[in-house]
Amino acid sequence: MTQYLEFEKPLAEIEGKAEELRAMARTNEEMDVVDEAAALDKKAAQLLQDLYKNLTPWRKCQVARHPDRPHCKDYIKELFTEYTPLAGDRNFADDLAVMGGLARFNDQPVVVIGHEKGSDTKSRIAHNFGMARPEGYRKAVRLMEMAGRFGLPVITLVDTAGAYPGKGAEERGQSEAIARSTEMCLKIGVPLISVIIGEGGSGGAVAFATANRVAMLEHSIYSVISPEGCASILWKDSEKMREAAEALRLTAQDLKALDVADKVIPEPMGGAHRDPAATYKAVRGAIAEMLKDLSKLDGAALIKDRREKFLKLGSKGLAA
Known part of the structure; x- marks a missing residue:
């Protein structure tokens, strides 16, 4: 229904x-x-x-959060073969908000990592609504290290409202884990491609999306804070989320214009949830194109490309 x-x-x-x-x-x-x-x-x-x-930014937020929108596990099932999940951070626990492992994309060995929100009440609670704890980011670091060691491209699927802000997560080093994951994104000498499939919220998204190429689905969003959180801080009123969504420039179209996103992947009319098969096809094509482009670069060139991409963003912001 x-x-x-x-x-x-x-x-x-x-x-x-x-x-x-x-x-x-x-x-x-x-x-x-x-x-x-x-x-x-x-x-x-x-x-x-x-x-x-002509969806407003706030309506784009609603579409990006639609409960029927395809999630990470759906993309892995449809786009990858021979997926072998790897669990745990070898330190504390396995965080189900982050899933990842070895797989093949168009018969090419890769490492895939993503946020999983869950699709019903039981699975959403189990996956903590896609909000990762430190163990999730440390698991991602472990997988990226392995990818770098064996020369495997990394594909990340971002869909999170943000990192989990609970007391236990903070006690176990949430900010440090996010920083380490972001650092690992910059260090590995293999192609790193990130696709924002729903929400890309705060540092919890950046930790997976500090990539050579960042693609966004047409109705996905990517921002430093949620519109509700921004409204609460700026206006002391979370009901001003519509104004906040406008100000944040969080849509795929805005971020493409700002060079934060490299590609906007079209969605079926009415959003990805109305025709998942067409969405998977579009995402497959976009990833294949980006992988082909990056395969021309060696490890040192990939690292340089990634670093220059983000340094350029900082320079552009200062110039503005």
């Missing part, structure tokens, strides 16, 4: 009426609702196009 966002309520009414007609026809074979249902379908398709033609 399709879950509708707040701004999609008019669409929900039309699609609901079309489904009601079809349900009535299934119980009464004498009813002919084909034309009426087709007219409603056409009206719904046009409304969907109108709604998604």
